[in-house]
Amino acid sequence: MEQATDAEKNMAVFEFLDFKRKNKIRPFVDKLIERHMAMKPTMKL
Incomplete structure (x- = not known):
């Protein structure tokens, strides 16, 4: 489990979720x- 910092605990819930989402979604999508x-190198997106 991740430990939330004091700053994160003090955020509003929606801000906290948005903050976490921005940090995690980008590297995940990348x-x-x-x-x-890598699986389909010849495929055009």
Whole structure:
């Protein structure tokens, strides 16, 4: 489990979720795209 910092605990819930989402979605999507491109290198997006 992740430990939230004091600053994160003091955020409003929606701000906290948005903050977490921005931090996690981007690298996750990048990783998916890289994996997809590695599997199908000739495919055009």
